[in-house]
Amino acid sequence: MKQAICSFIYHKILGWKAEVSVPDFDKCIICAAPHTTNWDLFIGKLFISAIGRESGFMMKKEWFFFPLGILFRWMGGIPVHRDKRTSMVDQVIKQVNASEKFHLAITPEGTRSPNPNWKKGFYYIALGANIPIVLIGIDYEKKCITAGKYIIPSGDIDKDMREIKLYFKDFKGKHPHKFVLGDID
Template sequence: MKQAICRFIYHKLLGWKAEVNVPDFKKCIICAAPHTTNWDLFIGKLFITAIGRESGFLMKKEWFFFPLGIIFRKMGGIPVHRDKRTSMVDQLVQRIEKSDTFHLAITPEGTRSANPDWKKGFYYIALGAKIPIVLIGIDYEKKCITAGKYLLPTGDIEKDMKEIKLYFKDFKGKHPEKFTIGNID
């Protein structure tokens, strides 16, 4: 029922398309970009549910105030305490190892503003847990979300990050001026 409702809203009411060319892994990190508006969360959650999959997401703890905190947690939100010196990567790797299934969406830019220095936590989580990274591009111009590629992190972060960034180079966020893959030479 939830999938049918999300499919109706995503496809019929909003007019978005979905292209999915990756397996439905039992465990994976979803690298989703570009992230240029708060609407990305809602469009992304509609997409993932409409295609019959589930995913949690990371969000800065400041958004988890009452009553939004209850809603975000129910949607799969995990608050990130950026001011604490705790290893979110290690905590998530342990959580993944204990779970039968695990899907977590992370925006590599770490902000809704243009940031050429992408965060690498998503990469280290996948590397530590030995799970694939699924690349999902959000394109507002085409009104399409594409899950078109995945990779297993090799440990060669420079090579892998270049491949990841190149995948996202042609996707247009809601505010394209707020997205950059930076210098990949």
């Protein structure tokens, strides 16, 4: 029922398309980009539900105020306390290892503003938990979300991050000027 409702909203009402060629892994980190607007969360959640999959997401704790906090937690949101010096990577790896199924979407830019220095926590979580990173591109120009590639982290972060960034080079966020790949040479 949830899938049918989300599919109807995503495809029929909003007019978005979905292109999916990656397996439905039991456990994975989803690297979703470009992230240039708060609408990415809602479009992304509709997409993932419309294709019959589930995913949690991380968001700064400041967004978890009443009543939004209730909604975000219900949607799979995990508040991130960015001011504390705790190892979020280690905590998530433990959660991955203790779970039968685990899907967590993370935006590598870590912000909706232009950021050439992408966060690498998603990479280290996948590497430490030995799970794939599914690359999902959001394209507002084409009104299509594409899950077209996954990588298994090799441990060579420079090589792998270059491959990840190159995957996203042709996707257009809602505000394209807010998305930068940074150094990929």
